Structures are given as structure tokens and as C-alpha cells.
Amino acid sequence: MKRLAFALAATTCLAGPALATDMTEMTDAERDAFRAEVRAYLLDNPEVLMEAIEVLERRQAAEAVANDSAMIAHNADELFNDGYSHVAGNPDGDITMVEFVDYRCGYCRKAFPEIKALVETDGNIRVIYKEFPILGEGSTLSSQFAISTQLVAGQEGYGLVHDALMALRGNPSEAVLVTMADDLGLDGKAIWDGMSDPRVDEIIRNNHLLGQRMQISGTPTFVMEDQMLRGYVPLDGMLQIVAELRAAKEG
Template sequence: MIVRTLAAAFLASTLAMTAIPAQAQENMPLSPKQVDAVKKVVRDYLMEHPEVLGEALEALREKMRAQAESDALKMVEARRDEIFNNPDDPVAGNPKGDVVVVEFFDYNCGFCKQTFDPVLEAVKADKNTKLVMKEMPILGPDSVLAARVALVAKAQGQAKYDDVHRAFMKFRGRLDEKTIFRLAGEAGLNVEQLKKDINGPDIDRQLKKVSELARSLEIGATPTFIVGDRLLSSAVDQSTLKQLIDNARKGLAKKG
């Protein structure tokens, strides 16, 4: 409704200015008769050309989308180290890769599960790409619990994290508390010790840090990827991610 109102107001003001003599535009306000005349011109034009309003709405949406993306990328640049080089974050692929793919995800997100294999395959195939995984549990308490368990596993080593991460992502259906601890045990973690460690202050700090970072970037959905100068909130297939990686590498070459 707000977008429609803005677009209509913009169109009306543009048409109004073309209908008023130049001297009146510069030196005097519209009289009631002129206002009525402008309203009639606008109404008649829209009745004859309703497609214009649709075009104006689409142009406004595109402008707003582009502005939002531009603002997000400025914030990415301002917080680059925190996004791409945070030592707390689990990583896959080449830790020293020239291109970094960042993924914000939730273990109960169906699209995140859908992209799990394609993302890993694209990163493995490239050989010079680093994947940074940001635990962003937004789909309820079970998602938060799964993220906590995964981060405890990370504290025991990247290999432990990889096993738990894979088990959670490969599970079909919604993860609940019973399933989370069962899968963690099957991945080799000591479940009793795990239950003691999941509420530790370091785990709290890591989750809060990612949550605050996501808010600053206006990321509210999973999966969301950052690759080079692109921020994409949607599932991706292997070929799409490969193209994003290639484009990011070309961008680095131009800067270098």
C-alpha cells in the first residue's frame, strides 16, 4: 500500500507540473480550480493508460531494491573482517582461498538443507574458495539448540563440527531435542558433557555476535550468502554458486 501510494503520488505530481503554466509553477500556488483540473487530467490519463502506474510501481520497487543492496554492501565493507575472517566461525574448503563464500543458515531451514550438497560441491571443485559458516538459528528453540550443539562440537575441533553439521543438514524433517542429541552422539560427541557445555558463555557470545551482525546487514532469512560484492538471500544450485565465485574472482583481479 505504501509503495502504491508513493508511486501514484509521484506520477500525479509529474503530470500536474506538465499541466501548469511555467509562470504559475514558479510564482504562485495552485488555485482550487487548478487543483480540480490537475486531478481530472491525472484521472483521465490513468484511466486511458493504466499500464503507466504498473510501470511506475515496478521502477520504484527496483530502485528500492537496488538502494537496499547498495546499503547492505556498504555495511559488508565496513565489517569485512568480522564477516570473512572471524576465527570463531567454522570453515570448509580452502582456509586461505582467494574467494570467500559466507553462508548464514539454520538447521531447520529446508532451503539450507537443499543447498548443503551443492554449496560443498562447488567449494570443493574450485579448490581456492573458503566457505565460512554463520550459525543463525531463527526458526525456534530447537534451531537454537542445534546451533549450540554444533558450536560445542567446533570447540572440540573442525572435524567434529563437520560431522555434526553434516548429520544435522542431512536429517530430513524437523530437528527436535531428542533427535539433536541422538545425532550428536552418533557423530562421536559425549552427550552428557555436551549438555553441560551448550549454555556456556562462549557459545552465547558467538550466537549473539552472528545475530547482531545479521541485523546490521538486514539479513532476516536463511540461507543468505555473501560472495564478493553480492548478497543473496535464497537457495542456490552448484552452477549458480560457481558463477558467483567466478565473478568475485574477476572482481578481485580488477581491484588488484
């Protein structure tokens, strides 16, 4: 059904506005005859329909890429320089990658070791984490704790807690989170109490508003320079994209 819808849209696009005008001027008999001719032609030449579908899909893909680039440009300051999101990797890296992350998201966890491998292998990538809890209370609690960690214990403390939350398998209760932070050498109780700081919820709210403007509805979502990647991307794919971005800059 989806490809049929593409086909109908494609034949409409290829027909163009002039044909649409002519169709409105046809009599019912002429319109029926025209439709019969089109149907007969497509039945005799089904490859034309497939070609039309491919053309439409390429156009839509190109439009989506252009739309993503425009959204990134329009929201660049909040994406890359909001002043509060955690920055990992090389702060002066020539490639910046933003990740909208939810700690309870299975694909975020799957991507986590691959992002670390990318950063460590490359050495010249700046990573910005956007706390983007969308999977319920546990997600929100985890993000609140991570943000509070940054406010209380700084960037280094956030990095430790971020990694630990990615590996956490149990429910993120107060006892679990406080103990986890204490085991990392941080003051878990101070971090927990710091979650009441209005800035914590403000940061999450700002990230959600940014996500709405960027048409982000799931995690992980990555912004790599002027490209948006929705969903999990394996390490090999990230390496290829980084290489292409660098080549484009050099060109």
C-alpha cells in the same frame, strides 16, 4: 495493490520537488483540474505508468544492492574474521561465502548439498558458517551443540556434526545429539556438557546482533564478497555469481 502503490510512488518521484511546490501554490480548482488532466493522460497512455513502475523498481533494486554493500563493508571484520565461526572449503580461497544458517530451516537443508557441491567442484571457495538459530528451541539446541563441538573437538569435529545436523530428521534431544556425536567418533557427553560454556551463548548472541545490523530476518542468508543473497539460491545461480565476482576482481 502493490503495483498500484509503486505507480503512485513512481509518479511522485518523476514529478519531482518543483511540481510538489507548484501543487501547494495551486488553488483547489487548479489542483482538481491538474489531477483530472493527469488521470486522463494516464488512461490514454497506460504504458507510461508501466514505464514509471519499472524505473522505480530498478532504482529501488539498485538502492538495495548499494545498501547491502555498505552494510557488508561496515561489518566486514565480524563477517569474515570473527575468530570463532567455522571455516569450511578452502581457507585461502579467492571467494568467501558466509552463510547464516538454522539447522531446522528447510531451505538451509535444501541448499546444504548444493553448497558442498559448489565447494568441491570449484576448490577455491572459503565458506564461513554463522550459527543463526531463529526457528525455536530445536534450532537453538542444535546450534549450541554445534558450537560446543567446535570448542571441544575442533574444526574437524564441527564439520562432522554440522553435516549430521543438516541430515537430522528427528527432534534434537540430548539422547539424539549425544548418540549422533558418538556415532561420529566424538565424545557426545562431553560436547553436551560443553554447551554450558558461556562462550556458546555468547557466539549465538553475537551472530544475532550481527544479523540485526545486517537486516537479516530469515535463513539461509548468504554474503558472497560484497553481495548479499537472501534466501535459497540454486547451484547454477551460485556458480554464476562466483564467476561474476571473479571477473569483477580480474577487471
